[in-house]
Amino acid sequence: MVVKPQGFRLEASDLLDLATGSAVLGTGGGGDPYIGRLVAAGAIAAHGPVTVVPLSTLSDDDVVVLVSMSGAPTVMVEKIPSGRELDVVYRRVVEYAGREPNAVLAVEIGGINALFPVATAARVGLPLLDADGMGRAFPEFQITSFNVGGVTFGPRFVTDEKGNVLRIEGIDARWIERINRHALVAMGGSVITGLALRGQDVRRTAIAGSISLALAIGRTLRRAREEKQDWRAVLPGVCDALPLCTGKVTAVLRRTTGGFARGHADVAGMGDDAGSTVRLEFQNEHLLARRGHDAAYPEVLASTPDLIAVLETDTGTPITTEALRFGQRVTIVGIPCQPIWRTPRGLELAGPCYFGFDVDYVPLEVRAESRARAPEHHDRREESACPGI
Amino acid sequence: MATRRLESRTEIEDFVHGLVLFGTGGGGGPADPVIERLTTALDAGSPVGWTDIADIPPDAWTFSVAGVGGKSPPGGPDPAVLQRTGLDRLAFADPQQMQLAAARRLTELYGVQPGAVIAVELGSSNTVNPMLVAAALGVPFVDGDYCGRAKPEIQQSTLEIEGRGVWPLVFLDRWGDVVHIPEAASTAMVDRIGRHLCSAALGGVAVARSLLPAGQASQALVRGSCEAAYLAGCTLRHAREQRGDPVSAVVEHLGGAHLFDGVVESTEEDPESGYQFHVCTHHVTGSGSFHGRRCAIWVKNEHHIVWVDDVPAVTSPDIIAVLDRISGRPLTNHEIVPGQAVAVIASPPLDPRWRSPKGLALLGPRAFGFGLDYVPTPRADA
Numbered sequence: 001m002v003v004k005p006q007g008f009r010l011e012a013s014d015l016l017d018l019a020t021g022s023a024v025l026g027t028g029g030g031g032d033p034y035i036g037r038l039v040a041a042g043a044i045a046a047h048g049p050v051t052v053v054p055l056s057t058l059s060d061d062d063v064v065v066l067v068s069m070s071g072a073p074t075v076m077v078e079k080i081p082s083g084r085e086l087d088v089v090y091r092r093v094v095e096y097a098g099r100e101p102n103a104v105l106a107v108e109i110g111g112i113n114a115l116f117p118v119a120t121a122a123r124v125g126l127p128l129l130d131a132d133g134m135g136r137a138f139p140e141f142q143i144t145s146f147n148v149g150g151v152t153f154g155p156r157f158v159t160d161e162k163g164n165v166l167r168i169e170g171i172d173a174r175w176i177e178r179i180n181r182h183a184l185v186a187m188g189g190s191v192i193t194g195l196a197l198r199g200q201d202v203r204r205t206a207i208a209g210s211i212s213l214a215l216a217i218g219r220t221l222r223r224a225r226e227e228k229q230d231w232r233a234v235l236p237g238v239c240d241a242l243p244l245c246t247g248k249v250t251a252v253l254r255r256t257t258g259g260f261a262r263g264h265a266d267v268a269g270m271g272d273d274a275g276s277t278v279r280l281e282f283q284n285e286h287l288l289a290r291r292g293h294d295a296a297y298p299e300v301l302a303s304t305p306d307l308i309a310v311l312e313t314d315t316g317t318p319i320t321t322e323a324l325r326f327g328q329r330v331t332i333v334g335i336p337c338q339p340i341w342r343t344p345r346g347l348e349l350a351g352p353c354y355f356g357f358d359v360d361y362v363p364l365e366v367r368a369e370s371r372a373r374a375p376e377h378h379d380r381r382e383e384s385a386c387p388g389i
Numbered sequence: 390m391a392t393r394r395l396e397s398r399t400e401i402e403d404f405v406h407g408l409v410l411f412g413t414g415g416g417g418g419p420a421d422p423v424i425e426r427l428t429t430a431l432d433a434g435s436p437v438g439w440t441d442i443a444d445i446p447p448d449a450w451t452f453s454v455a456g457v458g459g460k461s462p463p464g465g466p467d468p469a470v471l472q473r474t475g476l477d478r479l480a481f482a483d484p485q486q487m488q489l490a491a492a493r494r495l496t497e498l499y500g501v502q503p504g505a506v507i508a509v510e511l512g513s514s515n516t517v518n519p520m521l522v523a524a525a526l527g528v529p530f531v532d533g534d535y536c537g538r539a540k541p542e543i544q545q546s547t548l549e550i551e552g553r554g555v556w557p558l559v560f561l562d563r564w565g566d567v568v569h570i571p572e573a574a575s576t577a578m579v580d581r582i583g584r585h586l587c588s589a590a591l592g593g594v595a596v597a598r599s600l601l602p603a604g605q606a607s608q609a610l611v612r613g614s615c616e617a618a619y620l621a622g623c624t625l626r627h628a629r630e631q632r633g634d635p636v637s638a639v640v641e642h643l644g645g646a647h648l649f650d651g652v653v654e655s656t657e658e659d660p661e662s663g664y665q666f667h668v669c670t671h672h673v674t675g676s677g678s679f680h681g682r683r684c685a686i687w688v689k690n691e692h693h694i695v696w697v698d699d700v701p702a703v704t705s706p707d708i709i710a711v712l713d714r715i716s717g718r719p720l721t722n723h724e725i726v727p728g729q730a731v732a733v734i735a736s737p738p739l740d741p742r743w744r745s746p747k748g749l750a751l752l753g754p755r756a757f758g759f760g761l762d763y764v765p766t767p768r769a770d771a
Binding site: 092155160162166167169170171175182183185186 | 480566573581
């Protein structure tokens with residue numbers, strides 16, 4: 001007899017690991033894991049633990065509710081939610097769907113955006129799917145596995161702490177993003193959003209196992225710290241992480257503009273990496289890591305859609321882009337992205353060209369191999385084939 | 390307060406010229422294209438006119454449609470943005486079609502039968518578009534509006550004075566995107582979101598809003614304002630036909646004041662104001678009995694402050710109109726160009742609620758960021 005996998009319980013005691021692992025997969029974005037954890041812990045304390053179930057438990061006609069924070073994480077750490085927003089968007093989505101939903105799903109994995117769905121699942125008593133729509137965090141709504149898979153979107157509901165409610169019916173995902181972004185700037189820089197998707201669309205296009213992976217990453221980092229091990233030695237065992245640079249943050253240029261936190265941070269190498277600096281470019285999430293010196297950074301170490309995470313070197317604590325500051329001792333790691341992002345459609349939506357970088361996408365591990373093979377060619381500037389740049 | 394059908398091109402011209410006067414420079418652009426559209430509609434057998442709210446069942450659902458947003462910046466939208474957003478197909482040909490679609494979406498979302506349409510303001514297109522939307526939906530167009538003039542922001546409305554929100558509402562852009570706002574923190578917030586949607590859509594958007602039973606709508610209504618616009622237009626024409634001075638005739642008809650005569654010298658544009666608002670200042674050099682004097686008019690979509698020799702002469706919420714000095718034809722901001730001989734007139738608001746503390750807080754000079762007190766239209770006998 002085949003036993004259908006029935007998932008696992010997510011307890012309050014798991015939330016620290018989930019928040020930590022989500023912040024690693026959030027690749028600098030996805031929101032502050034402390035706020036995310038507090039909101040989820042409050043919901044679990046009041047309503048009990050959440051059951052996390054695999055995508056295979058979804059039926060075609062099931063209704064799946066997605067909730068997320070959208071906007072600039074720099075704003076979110078100061079403009080704290082009132083606590084009603086998640087319920088407001090959930091109620092609106094249910095009203096639109098016309099019947100009780102079957103599960104809750106994270107749009108992306110990040111410190112807030114994996115944890116708010118946990119809070120909603122706890123509050124409404126629904127299971128949380130062990131999945132998400134990116135396998136990481138991305139700054140814009142159209143960059144989802146749902147969109148890669150050709151899913152058509154119903155209305156996206158948006159609310160804020162002041163009680164404004166918007167229902168956005170965009171002509172496509174790109175326009176839902178554009179309208180949401182302009183509206184959230186009007187609403188102060190961050191909002192809570194909700195959306196319904198059909199079971200069959202989610203089962204077909206969502207990235208499976210994201211919640212489990214985030215938990216495993218968080219657990220691994222915590223145990224390394226408890227057992228006084230170097231986290232850099234054990235993290236690759238759970239997520240193929242490649243160390244890119246260990247050093248200290250020497251400069252951060254960060255602006256909150258157009259509904260995003262945009263800017264760059266410089267990490268001056270220390271120890272084995274002494275003598276060069278890595279510049280991280282970000283738009284909420286880290287998008288590009290380049291190495292060089294004397295204010296020129298010709299050598300690409302990693303680029304979107306691969307994941308670029310910054311962790312505190314001593315403790316393995318992930319640092320989101322809004323929390324980066326001068327003097328932090330950090331290690332930058334690269335993690336290969338989900339395979340769908342390496343398809344032509346995936347790269348069109350999420351490759352370096354889309355974000356305006358004149359860089360071809362080369363998988364992180366391929367770049368590492370070629371660095372190992374021909375170290376003398378490190379600083380040759382790459383020719384790119386971005387259309388229209 | 391009347392129920393009237395316009396039967397001829399002349400009557401349409403009177404009505405639209407009156408609308409432009411109460412549009413105080415804005416309210417939807419020059420008169421001629423609007424006159425053409427209304428005449429075409431009349432010729433096609435469409436009803437052109439208005440119905441007193443008392444003739445509409447109190448439980449019939451009324452709503453408003455309007456355009457939101459200023460003019461595009463010089464040169465139009467950035468082609469790179471158009472390409473990135475894939476904007477190569479317009480879903481709607483003109484603002485009227487957008488407003489009709491917004492009206493249909495709003496009534497469909499709330500499952501109600503359209504009962505009557507009410508203009509949000511008096512002004513050329515901004516009154517005529519809802520009139521034509523009413524005709525397309527086969528429902529009456531109400532003699533009245535929610536301001537008694539044109540104004541730049543959604544909350545500058547008698548609905549707001551009466552404490553009625555403008556939501557639920559639907560914004561719709563020309564690409565076909567729809568944003569429905571079922572509830573909001575304030576009308577000013579709705580306006581702010583609407584402006585940002587204009588920036589997102591690279592141009593003005595349509596709004597359908599203020600879904601109210603006629604019984605409730607009538608409390609906030611500036612009742613009879615369409616008739617008032619029509620009669621002002623008739624006054625201008627009669628004076629012209631009788632070789633009188635249309636400017637003094639309409640000032641007398643409105644109980645207003647003749648503030649200035651002169652020639653437009655220049656218009657200072659505020660370059661920051663594209664998409665969301667049109668902000669500028671007109672400078673007029675005095676002529677005739679105003680020779681040697683200067684006049685300036687500050688514009689945010691509409692005229693709000695007139696200075697004569699640097700002294701504030703009249704401010705919003707009073708009605709400030711700029712007329713062609715000879716023909717008396719009311720001009721919109723697009724027609725107030727260097728060399729144009731103009732008369733600047735003012736008249737008290739059609740609805741006394743605008744002179745209440747709440748009305749002044751919404752539409753007085755301080756609402757536009759000026760450290761000035763309200764200056765009413767000088768009385769004729771003063």
